[in-house]
Amino acid sequence: MNKTVQRLVVEKKEIVNKDNFILSLKSPVPLVEVQAGQFLSINVEKSKDVFLRRPFSIHDVNYGNNTLDVLIKSVGPGSAALKEVEVGDLVDTIFPLGNSFTMPNKGEKVLLVGGGVGIAPMLYLAKVLQPITSDINILLGSRKGEDQILLDRYAEVGNVLTTTEDGMVGEKGYVTDHSFMKERLQDVGRIYCCGPEPMMKSIAKLAEEKQVYCEVSLENMMGCGFGVCLCCVTDTHEGHKCVCSDGPIFNIADLKW
């Protein structure tokens, strides 16, 4: 699908908790088709401290309303400035960027794993998976109970499982410690994972041991976001590949992890 530079209108800003917020961005023209796993980049014009565009996963898509949602965690000047945008503001975006998750076989058991703000792409992915399989398991991990967000929304699209390191919500520990991993992983046809790199690496290791197909969504630092600067590379068995254009979704078998 062709990439476009578009000024989208902030239709809604939803503050989820102290760090996370969702922007619903409306396209003035019919929305181009967006695949699960793709991302958009935002030129944060509001902040003088931010020079390069910032990439964010597509969290949800509403073709009827021509809106794209992004779930953003405020971690630095770019994301903090985006938290200050107001309904009606225009946001300079480029989308759709990157490749997408591959689809499972009909009816296959799938496991979606999201850690921290890595849960963002999993909502739209689950929605896209719904017509293909009803056995959608969504494992959401966070450090603290208060960081477990949007559980009701994920529950609408799959069977939600949770872990927290402080044990306040769901099972205590890391996502890899969840009982699902011990008891049911062998029945899973595909794992889709997005989160901090150490978490994705441990999921990848488990998947490899149990020989379950697994895709991860990488979040390397980006210069351009559309494959021309070669700043965002990851090491694969076929050499350096760009996370922004060859990825962000990679089959773990291709990565040199």
Added chain:
Amino acid sequence: MVDLNVDLGNGLVLDNPVLTASGTFGYGTEFDDFIDLNRLGGFVVKGTTLHHREGNAYPRMAETPSGMLNAVGLQNKGVKYFVDQIYPTLTKYQSKVIVNVSGSTIEDYVSCTEYLEGLDGIDAIELNISCPNVKEGGMAFGTSCASAEKVVAAVRKVYSKHLMVKLSPNVTDITEIARSAEASGADSVSLINTILGMAIDTNRRRPLLSTVTGGLSGPAVKPVALRMVWQVANSVNIPVVGLGGIMNAQDAVEFMLAGATAVQLGTANFIDPQVTVKVVEGIEVYMKEHEMSSTKDLIGGLIL
């Protein structure tokens, strides 16, 4: 009517003064979704070497105030791959196509150029003697007059079309190197390549780039680049192509007033992939407003 044509010499005439900077524009085709490439004076494709190069390890990029550091290290699949796979996709464009050539030895530069010499669709080469991100060669050739002369003269022998030489700002006196390039047969010089820089993550007490140092680009370098373009334009008789931090038409006009015959846009493409076309339009508007009918009125038009 405003005539945006510029003549860089030895057959390289551009419809307008706007080129793109190597390493920031891929092979051009990546921009097809965003702009009509035929609106550009031309585009300079990514750094090409004789052999395949994997480039440096990640992280290769760090954002810095009004700019960025990069340490890509000339990742490319080699000139053979370029000729077989990429070149055929570039012949459809009317705008000029320039290949940026790099190497670790003079022989590498020469052999790489020989692959490009016979290609009708390649209008010029830009000899990169200024890459700060490779261990051998690269910038080393562009920081002494003697080595600059040697590599430019050697490439000149095997290349008959337009030879642009890209200069490094990481020198005490850039005009000396520019004159060496001119004396050795360069048809034009382009400047600046990135300025060697560094950034540190204080929490981790580690450099932000895998290579520790990298090349600074973007608006942060513009005043330095402009000063160098001004100095070089006043000390050589061949055309100068100006770049470094150009983000809009006004920046481009500044470089041209300082003496640049054409400009290149690099990092600006990352923030706005349509910026090049906007700059073409903006230069035209500026010329109309200032009642300039030819780019000759603009180039070196600085009033002192």
